[in-house]
Amino acid sequence: MKRFASIMVPAVIVGGIFLSCSGGPPVFKLGGVGPVTGEAATFGASTKQGIEMAVAEWNVQGGVLGKQIRLAFADDKGDPAEGATVYTKLIQQDGVSAIVGTVMSKVSLAGAPICQSYKIPMISTASTNPKVTDVGDYIFRACFIDPFQGTVGAAFSYSDLQAKTAAVIFDVGNDYPKGLAEFFRTKFTELGGSVVAFEGHATGTTDFKAQLTKMVRAEPDVIYCSDYYNDVALIARQARELGFKGPMVGGDGWDSPELTKIGGAAVEGTFFTNHYSKDDIRPIVKDFVAKFKAKYNADPDALAALAYDATYIMLNAVKTAGTADGAAIKNALASTDLEVVSGRVKFDANRNPVKSAVIIEIKGGEQVYRTTVYP
Amino acid sequence: MGNLRSSRLVTVVAFALSAWRSRRGNLPLPRLLTVAVLLYAVIQLLSRTGILNGYFMIIINRSLVFVILAVSLNLINGIAGQFSLGHMGFAAVGAYVSGSITTLIFMYTSEQVASIGGNIVFVIAIIVGGLAAAVVGFLIGFPSLRLKGDYLAIVTLGFGEIIRTILNNISVVGGPRGLLGIPKFSNFTNIFVFTFLTIVALRNLVQSSYGRALLSIRENEMAAELAGVNTTRGKVMGFAIGAFFAGVAGGLLAHLLQIAHPTQYGFYASALVLIMVYAGGMGSLTGSIIAAFFLTFLTEALRVGIDQLRDRVGIPVGTEWTMVIYALLLILVMLFRTDGLMGMREAKLLVIDERKK
Numbered sequence: 189m190k191r192f193a194s195i196m197v198p199a200v201i202v203g204g205i206f207l208s209c210s211g212g213p214p215v216f217k218l219g220g221v222g223p224v225t226g227e228a229a230t231f232g233a234s235t236k237q238g239i240e241m242a243v244a245e246w247n248v249q250g251g252v253l254g255k256q257i258r259l260a261f262a263d264d265k266g267d268p269a270e271g272a273t274v275y276t277k278l279i280q281q282d283g284v285s286a287i288v289g290t291v292m293s294k295v296s297l298a299g300a301p302i303c304q305s306y307k308i309p310m311i312s313t314a315s316t317n318p319k320v321t322d323v324g325d326y327i328f329r330a331c332f333i334d335p336f337q338g339t340v341g342a343a344f345s346y347s348d349l350q351a352k353t354a355a356v357i358f359d360v361g362n363d364y365p366k367g368l369a370e371f372f373r374t375k376f377t378e379l380g381g382s383v384v385a386f387e388g389h390a391t392g393t394t395d396f397k398a399q400l401t402k403m404v405r406a407e408p409d410v411i412y413c414s415d416y417y418n419d420v421a422l423i424a425r426q427a428r429e430l431g432f433k434g435p436m437v438g439g440d441g442w443d444s445p446e447l448t449k450i451g452g453a454a455v456e457g458t459f460f461t462n463h464y465s466k467d468d469i470r471p472i473v474k475d476f477v478a479k480f481k482a483k484y485n486a487d488p489d490a491l492a493a494l495a496y497d498a499t500y501i502m503l504n505a506v507k508t509a510g511t512a513d514g515a516a517i518k519n520a521l522a523s524t525d526l527e528v529v530s531g532r533v534k535f536d537a538n539r540n541p542v543k544s545a546v547i548i549e550i551k552g553g554e555q556v557y558r559t560t561v562y563p
Numbered sequence: 564m565g566n567l568r569s570s571r572l573v574t575v576v577a578f579a580l581s582a583w584r585s586r587r588g589n590l591p592l593p594r595l596l597t598v599a600v601l602l603y604a605v606i607q608l609l610s611r612t613g614i615l616n617g618y619f620m621i622i623i624n625r626s627l628v629f630v631i632l633a634v635s636l637n638l639i640n641g642i643a644g645q646f647s648l649g650h651m652g653f654a655a656v657g658a659y660v661s662g663s664i665t666t667l668i669f670m671y672t673s674e675q676v677a678s679i680g681g682n683i684v685f686v687i688a689i690i691v692g693g694l695a696a697a698v699v700g701f702l703i704g705f706p707s708l709r710l711k712g713d714y715l716a717i718v719t720l721g722f723g724e725i726i727r728t729i730l731n732n733i734s735v736v737g738g739p740r741g742l743l744g745i746p747k748f749s750n751f752t753n754i755f756v757f758t759f760l761t762i763v764a765l766r767n768l769v770q771s772s773y774g775r776a777l778l779s780i781r782e783n784e785m786a787a788e789l790a791g792v793n794t795t796r797g798k799v800m801g802f803a804i805g806a807f808f809a810g811v812a813g814g815l816l817a818h819l820l821q822i823a824h825p826t827q828y829g830f831y832a833s834a835l836v837l838i839m840v841y842a843g844g845m846g847s848l849t850g851s852i853i854a855a856f857f858l859t860f861l862t863e864a865l866r867v868g869i870d871q872l873r874d875r876v877g878i879p880v881g882t883e884w885t886m887v888i889y890a891l892l893l894i895l896v897m898l899f900r901t902d903g904l905m906g907m908r909e910a911k912l913l914v915i916d917e918r919k920k
Contacts, residue, residue: 224881224883225882262882263882267826268820268822268824268827269625269827272621272819272820273618273621273622273625274866276617276618276621277618277863277866277867279617280618294741294822294824294826297743298820298821301747301821306617319743
């Protein structure tokens with residue numbers, strides 16, 4: 189009995205893996221990857237919903253290449269090793285022709301070399317690290333990369349807010365806010381404005397008075413702060429206390445209901461850049477938000493929108509290529525020009541999207557869509 | 564081509580090991596070696612013919628890395644009877660040190676040099692990574708191994724987190740973004756060779772007089788001390804050797820995934836290796852090997868199984884259920900085999916038979 193069990197258990201496991209999908213009418217197999225469990229489980233859930241909704245819509249309209257689309261979705265658990273395994277599984281076991289995913293840059297970086305070596309086009313939904321698409325010519329992404337938001341913030345401050353002088357404050361211990369701040373400075377100076385103060389603070393600081401006093405004394409037209417929402421709320425309060433009355437601008441790290449809860453009146457009349465706004469007036473956004481609410485009974489967040497967009501971009505490229513061949517899809521992807529929820533998407537030479545960002549204003553304690561900024 | 568070179572490598576290793584065997588005279592190395600070479604050949608053949616696809620190969624490679632991690636943790640927890648919760652911290656040291664070496668060298672070296680000397684540099688980098696982990700293991704072990712049981716567990720847990728936090732804050736190795744762009748040197752052949760050497764080394768160690776001393780520390784530290792065993796030295800060296808192999812495993816994993824990220828080496832990962840040691844059987848190297856393969860394959864079998872249930876049978880189960888079933892199966896194993904799959908027993912292959920001359 190014992191011997192029987194010791195043989196049967198591994199046999200069943202191996203046999204289970206060998207049983208791969210086959211049979212049925214011809215389908216186009218699309219892979220999806222997201223962290224459904226683990227530290228980033230909420231990101232994964234939104235991502236999965238976005239991809240599934242897009243695939244369902246395409247299938248209702250007849251699929252792609254005259255076939256229905258079968259989505260094989262895999263959980264990467266937010267772990268690079270799991271990521272490498274599931275990307276290989278989707279390609280080798282499920283035989284997918286293209287992959288949409290994943291969210292976290294560290295996992296995309298483990299999956300990208302695999303897609304590149306098997307020549308399977310991949311489009312990451314929300315990995316903002318510039319290195320992801322550097323892996324190779326089969327790797328794309330649907331979100332803008334870190335430097336882009338700083339640039340957009342500068343253009344908005346200079347043109348829309350008519351600011352000629354700006355003061356910048358950011359967390360030096362975290363390369364995401366730091367990158368945004370540096371790109372803001374570069375673009376703002378390039379446009380003809382002048383950065384009158386450029387102040388870093390340590391991670392975990394709660395008293396920003398030293399930096400802010402110096403900044404407020406320089407009398408800037410605008411303060412740019414690229415931190416996450418919890419720091420931003422404190423900085424806004426302390427800046428107001430020191431007598432700063434002008435507008436403040438930031439990045440998508442501000443996107444949290446906590447911002448207005450902690451910041452209160454201090455964050456009124458501030459602005460931040462984001463991937464998309466559910467209040468955007470473009471019909472494609474209204475349509476998406478309505479359908480998403482009907483299907484999942486919740487407001488779609490930026491991750492769901494990006495996953496939905498990534499799936500549309502990929503399937504559109506398959507349609508344009510007219511074949512499930514990886515190289516053809518890759519070429520079609522590179523020449524993408526498509527209107528999606530997060531803007532009109534084209535890819536640059538590094539396979540990063542050139543697209544608009546939205547500016548969101550805090551008004552009456554609510555996030556209100558202000559405008560769309562084109563690069 | 565690569566296959567030819569790798570098979571030559573196996574032959575060289577085989578010769579080296581049989582020479583070693585003749586000195587002791589009583590190690591059944593040829594038997595173990597024959598099994599290993601056969602196993603290698605069969606898997607390589609199945610892989611070449613496409614029966615085992617890339618998916619299987621990555622599961623096998625990850626299993627082998629886990630074998631190294633589990634047997635080396637077993638040396639500390641099972642054989643020497645200490646309780647370490649920070650094993651992945653050593654793997655992180657190995658991964659970052661070896662990854663930095665290869666990344667730096669191949670950033671400044673032309674492609675041709677890389678193709679000739681690449682594998683040598685890789686092996687040296689892995690070993691240096693292991694040595695660095697051993698040094699850290701020694702530094703941690705020396706003051707903390709005075710503690711016993713729960714206290715040692717807390718110290719090692721804290722240490723694992725310290726390593727992770729330090730890596731998060733060193734910007735030259737990528738900080739919170741991780742060490743990126745590590746060249747892909749790990750493949751089935753070199754992971755297999757490293758795993759085999761680890762198993763042989765630990766087997767010989769456990770069954771040497773030194774290993775017996777470690778066992779005596781586990782059974783009764785005071786009695787061991789009275790019998791003349793230098794217990795402090797024994798524990799610290801056991802800890803450092805375990806750390807060395809964890810560092811090697813970390814290096815192999817980093818060169819397989821081409822990325823090393825601080826979050827990969829947190830408490831959760833250490834706990835996973837610990838589960839393998841317990842599920843396999845404390846003190847049984849065979850158990851650790853079986854458990855490492857069993858649990859790695861189980862995760863994937865559940866992944867595929869859940870997909871099948873949903874797509875074929877039509878039961879609407881989400882991917883997240885794999886972890887629930889996985890945990891349930893672990894509980895069942897521990898309920899029905901309280902000493903793990905193998906208990907304290909070893910496979911015959913891993914026992915040095917003293918009667919044969």
